[in-house]
Structures are given as structure tokens and as C-alpha cells.
Amino acid sequence: MREVYVAGIGITSFTRLEYPLVEIAAYPGLMALRDSGLKKIDQLYVANMGSGRVNAQTGLASAVVDHLSLTPAGAVTIENGPASGASAIKEGFMAIASGMHDVVMVIGAERMREVNQLEATDFVATLTHPLAEYIYGVTLPSLAGMFARLYMEKYGVTSRHLAMVAVKNHHNAMDNFYAHLHEEITLEGILDSPEASTNNPYVADPLRFYDMCPVSDGGACLILTTAEVMKKINKPMIRIAGIGQATDTHAVHERKDPTDLLAVREAARQSFEMAKVKPQDVDVAELHDAFTILEIAESEEVGFFKKGEGHIALEKGETKIGGKIPINPSGGLKAKGHPVGATGVGQAHEIVLQLRGEAKKRQMQNAKIGFTCNFGGFGNNVVCLTFIKEK
Amino acid sequence: MxxxxxxxxxxxxxxxxxxxxxxxxxxxxxxxxxxxxxxLPKKGKLLTFTILHNPPSDYEVPTISLGIVELEGGQRITGQLNIKNPKIGMNVEGKIEVVRKEAYNKHLGMVFYQA
The missing domain is CATH 2.20.28 (Rubrerythrin, domain 2)
Structure with missing residues (x-):
């Protein structure tokens, strides 16, 4: 296998964007071409979950490759739920590692705000089991609510811990120009004060409004290439060192222990093993905190902390920027935003910034190893990536 | 029947x-x-639940309650709850009722009551 490096990156704001989905995909592609100095690509992968349903547009990659005037390069659209982004990076990695292509562009793009919030939630709910979950009105927030209730009962996690995740990630996003929410929040405002129940109502009890990610539009791009091409373009050598992917049962009730995220555990294990590093070696991580409880649960399952101790590490401040293992310095899905198909590429974008030393105020000093966890469905399809900065 | x-x-x-x-x-x-x-058996124990305050748009009610129930025999099922104050571990019994109405379609499923 050939080594695979990140040559260029680009991103749009994750927010409500008032321009067509094709442009949401094309702009980060343009930025990444400029960043890398490359003019041509061999292959384009576009990660997107809902264009057919939400934007009435199919064959997105064909539209994007033409919009960027990169024809006749190959183009493929990848739909893999909220894990589409990292899944597309995996495809791009394999295309280069195999020797099939030399320069691959991976874009993630989503435009969910074209429909209202209820329709957007219902679109994401089509991920659930059609007969055993969807017909009951099960949505992703309700699966997260049931997961959180059991997790809190079992491990002593409280609403306060969940709120602390939100406060931390909102604070991190203040320094991220591209984040959806630039809104500093406090425990008092969302939990302790008499107004808290108005500021922060229940959505999927025990989860409240500030435990949920926003519904975002947005796009992000990575250009991947070989060591040989990297020599010509004079960019920091950020290598994709490990990739892991694993799946779990479609219906959540079928899992032996519904508080286990086996696919996260397995995908992370594969990714670290391939990169030949340990979870403890990671300097900075982006985890899939679509719901605050998931940041805590994933930080345990990927191996940063022991099972049931993630919330204790959070309390001690170990997951803050400057802590032992900063989690979601970008603001995470919670505050940076969650344009579903773009999220995995957006996470990788943040890690590349951190490893390059270009993350400005939210920079983790001397970060050499970065990690992302992109979580699809309710944990039924998970992709974990490990990035290493070479000298 | x-x-x-x-x-x-x-x-x-x-x-x-x-x-x-x-x-x-x-x-x-x-x-x-x-x-x-x-x-599937209809009696079981409530494993976990949530009260959803923003149900999908085809439900014309402010909240729906959802839960995972471990049935007698160990099988598990996701269903709706019609219980005022649900608690983890409580005994429940299911009935087959309409759980979702779409424009031309009604879906039947398991709705759990306190046993």
C-alpha cells in the first residue's frame, strides 16, 4: 500500500446557507485546490446523505465535478448516513493507496435547511429500522434519549455532565469562524437558573435542547495524494495513518447491552492498530457529539478513558483545549454544526488544521497525532480515522 | 382474532x-x-424510555413516549408507551394499536401499558 497524505483542505461555514447544494460542495473544493496548489484531480468523491430527498437532486458528484470544471475526472457520490464523510475519505484513501489514482478530492456537503426542522429530523429518522423503529415515531433524538437514560442510571452521569459538554463545545466554537453557533453558554443559564427550563426545554427526556446539535448546511473538502506529489507542493506532511470501520445491529433494541457502542470500539481499535499508535498517544480528537451523551460515551469506547469514567475526565477538564486530550476543539457537532453528509470531512478538516498548527486561538500546542470518530445511524456504522504529522 | x-x-x-x-x-x-x-410475548419489563417533545410531523400530539421493553423470554422490542410516570424496571403489558397514521396508511404496533 502507498502512503496517503492530505495535500489541501477547504470548508464553508456550517450554518444556514442560502445558495445551492452544488455550490456548497464546490466552494470547499475550490479552497482545497488553492490550498494545495494542484489544478487537476483523478477522482472526486462527494459524501452526501439527503440530496435526493431534501434537495430533489441526485447524482450530486457528477454535478459538482462539472461545476468545478474538473471533467473528465471520475466522480462518485457516497451515501452512508451521517458517516458518509469519513466513508468517502476511506474510499479516497483506498484509491490512492492501491495505486489506482494519484490525486483524489473528497468533498462532504449537505443542505438540510432547505426544509423545516421537523422535516429535517424526519429525513434523518429514515436511518432507523423501518418496521421495528420508524413506525413508532422513533427519531435519532429519541434513540439518544433512551441511550442517555440508561447510561445515566448505570454510570452516574448527570444532566450537569451533559451540560458541561455543551458549555465546553460552545466555548470552543467561539474561536471557530466557520462554526454554526457563536453563543457562549453557562451552566447557570441552561441548568441552574429559574429561566433554565425555558432556555433549555426537554426535547427527548432526559436530553434537552442544548444536548442536541443544530441542523446545519455546510461543506468541507480534503485533497488526498501520494508522497511523490507532496514533494512538489511544499505542504505539511499530514498522513492518514489509520482507518477503521465497523457496524452494529440496525435496530438498537437488539444489542446485548444497549449502553455499549461496539462499532465505535471496533472501528477505533482497527484505526489505532493500523496507525501503530495507542489511544493515549492522541494529542487532539474530534468525536461525533450529535448528542452530548455521545461525546462522553465515545471518549470511553475509543479508549481515551475507562468505561464509565468519561464524565469524570470531563469534570476534571481533561477534554478542554490545553487538557490531557482535547475533544472537539472545533466546537464539535454540538456547536460547529452537523451537516450530516459533510460532518466526517469537517472533522478531518479540523484535525488537519490542528496538526498543521493553523488552528489559531484553539490550537493544541505541538499536536502530532489526531483522531476522528464519525458515527452513523445510532452507532450502526462508524468510521474512525487516525492522522499523523510527519517531519 | x-x-x-x-x-x-x-x-x-x-x-x-x-x-x-x-x-x-x-x-x-x-x-x-x-x-x-x-x-412475541406481550408482558415484560421496561428497560429504558424517553418522552419525545418534538415527535415527527404526522403525529398531531405534543409528546409521544417511546421505550425499549425486555419481554418474557428475553426478546426485546421498541414500542410506544401509554404510561403516566414511566420508570426503568417497571412491569408493562403491550397491546396492538395504531402507532402511526400517514395520509393513506395506518401502521399497527406495540403500545405498552403499566401491568
Missing amino acids: ELNIYAYKCKRCGEIHYPYKTICKKCGENDHNEFEIVP
């Missing part, structure tokens, strides 16, 4: 699947012609 939710029992190893699968998850050597259809 009594309404039931049916599960798929592997004729070779006896493993019960709900929802159905094409290949048995235990013995791995089956195809779907080799499953026997068996009704």
Missing part, C-alpha cells in the same frame, strides 16, 4: 429474531425459508 407482533425463529438453532433477518445471527447457516413465525 388476537393481534400479535411476530418474530422469526430459526428452525435449526432456535434463535429468535426481531426484526427479521435473511440469515440467522446465531448459526449463520439459514435463509429466510427456514424461519418459523412465532408471536
Whole structure:
């Protein structure tokens, strides 16, 4: 296998964007071409979950490759739920590692705000089991609510811990120009004060409004290439060192222990093993905190902390920027935003910034190893990536 | 006729699947012609639940309650709850009722009451 490096990156704001989905995909592609100095690509992968349903547009990659005037390069659209982004990076990695292509562009793009919030939630709910979950009105927030209730009962996690995740990630996003929410929040405002129940109502009890990610539009791009091409373009050598992917049962009730995220555990294990590093070696991580409880649960399952101790590490401040293992310095899905198909590429974008030393105020000093966890469905399809900065 | 939710029992190893699968998850050597259809029990214990304050748009109610129930015999099912103050571990009993109405379609499913 050939080594695979990140040559260029680009991103749009994750927010409500008032321009067509094709442009949401094309702009980060343009930025990444400029960043890398490359003019041509061999292959384009576009990660997107809902264009057919939400934007009435199919064959997105064909539209994007033409919009960027990169024809006749190959183009493929990848739909893999909220894990589409990292899944597309995996495809791009394999295309280069195999020797099939030399320069691959991976874009993630989503435009969910074209429909209202209820329709957007219902679109994401089509991920659930059609007969055993969807017909009951099960949505992703309700699966997260049931997961959180059991997790809190079992491990002593409280609403306060969940709120602390939100406060931390909102604070991190203040320094991220591209984040959806630039809104500093406090425990008092969302939990302790008499107004808290108005500021922060229940959505999927025990989860409240500030435990949920926003519904975002947005796009992000990575250009991947070989060591040989990297020599010509004079960019920091950020290598994709490990990739892991694993799946779990479609219906959540079928899992032996519904508080286990086996696919996260397995995908992370594969990714670290391939990169030949340990979870403890990671300097900075982006985890899939679509719901605050998931940041805590994933930080345990990927191996940063022991099972049931993630919330204790959070309390001690170990997951803050400057802590032992900063989690979601970008603001995470919670505050940076969650344009579903773009999220995995957006996470990788943040890690590349951190490893390059270009993350400005939210920079983790001397970060050499970065990690992302992109979580699809309710944990039924998970992709974990490990990035290493070479000298 | 009594309404039931049916599960798929592997004729070779006896493993019960709900929802159905094409290949048995235990013995791995089956195809779907080799499953026997068996009704799921209706009594069980509430494993976890949530009260959803923004149900999908086809529900014209402010909240719906959802839960995962461990049925007698160990099978699990996701269903709706019609219980005022649900608690983890409480005994529940299911009835088959309409759980979702779409424009031209009604879906039947399990709704749990306090036992």
C-alpha cells in the first residue's frame, strides 16, 4: 500500500446557507485546490446523505465535478448516513493507496435547511429500522434519549455532565469562524437558573435542547495524494495513518447491552492498530457529539478513558483545549454544526488544521497525532480515522 | 382474532429474531425459508424510555413516549408507551394499536401499558 497524505483542505461555514447544494460542495473544493496548489484531480468523491430527498437532486458528484470544471475526472457520490464523510475519505484513501489514482478530492456537503426542522429530523429518522423503529415515531433524538437514560442510571452521569459538554463545545466554537453557533453558554443559564427550563426545554427526556446539535448546511473538502506529489507542493506532511470501520445491529433494541457502542470500539481499535499508535498517544480528537451523551460515551469506547469514567475526565477538564486530550476543539457537532453528509470531512478538516498548527486561538500546542470518530445511524456504522504529522 | 407482533425463529438453532433477518445471527447457516413465525410475548419489563417533545410531523400530539421493553423470554422490542410516570424496571403489558397514521396508511404496533 502507498502512503496517503492530505495535500489541501477547504470548508464553508456550517450554518444556514442560502445558495445551492452544488455550490456548497464546490466552494470547499475550490479552497482545497488553492490550498494545495494542484489544478487537476483523478477522482472526486462527494459524501452526501439527503440530496435526493431534501434537495430533489441526485447524482450530486457528477454535478459538482462539472461545476468545478474538473471533467473528465471520475466522480462518485457516497451515501452512508451521517458517516458518509469519513466513508468517502476511506474510499479516497483506498484509491490512492492501491495505486489506482494519484490525486483524489473528497468533498462532504449537505443542505438540510432547505426544509423545516421537523422535516429535517424526519429525513434523518429514515436511518432507523423501518418496521421495528420508524413506525413508532422513533427519531435519532429519541434513540439518544433512551441511550442517555440508561447510561445515566448505570454510570452516574448527570444532566450537569451533559451540560458541561455543551458549555465546553460552545466555548470552543467561539474561536471557530466557520462554526454554526457563536453563543457562549453557562451552566447557570441552561441548568441552574429559574429561566433554565425555558432556555433549555426537554426535547427527548432526559436530553434537552442544548444536548442536541443544530441542523446545519455546510461543506468541507480534503485533497488526498501520494508522497511523490507532496514533494512538489511544499505542504505539511499530514498522513492518514489509520482507518477503521465497523457496524452494529440496525435496530438498537437488539444489542446485548444497549449502553455499549461496539462499532465505535471496533472501528477505533482497527484505526489505532493500523496507525501503530495507542489511544493515549492522541494529542487532539474530534468525536461525533450529535448528542452530548455521545461525546462522553465515545471518549470511553475509543479508549481515551475507562468505561464509565468519561464524565469524570470531563469534570476534571481533561477534554478542554490545553487538557490531557482535547475533544472537539472545533466546537464539535454540538456547536460547529452537523451537516450530516459533510460532518466526517469537517472533522478531518479540523484535525488537519490542528496538526498543521493553523488552528489559531484553539490550537493544541505541538499536536502530532489526531483522531476522528464519525458515527452513523445510532452507532450502526462508524468510521474512525487516525492522522499523523510527519517531519 | 388476537393481534400479535411476530418474530422469526430459526428452525435449526432456535434463535429468535426481531426484526427479521435473511440469515440467522446465531448459526449463520439459514435463509429466510427456514424461519418459523412465532408471536412475541406481550408482558415484560421496561428497560429504558424517553418522552419525545418534538415527535415527527404526522403525529398531531405534543409528546409521544417511546421505550425499549425486555419481554418474557428475553426478546426485546421498541414500542410506544401509554404510561403516566414511566420508570426503568417497571412491569408493562403491550397491546396492538395504531402507532402511526400517514395520509393513506395506518401502521399497527406495540403500545405498552403499566401491568
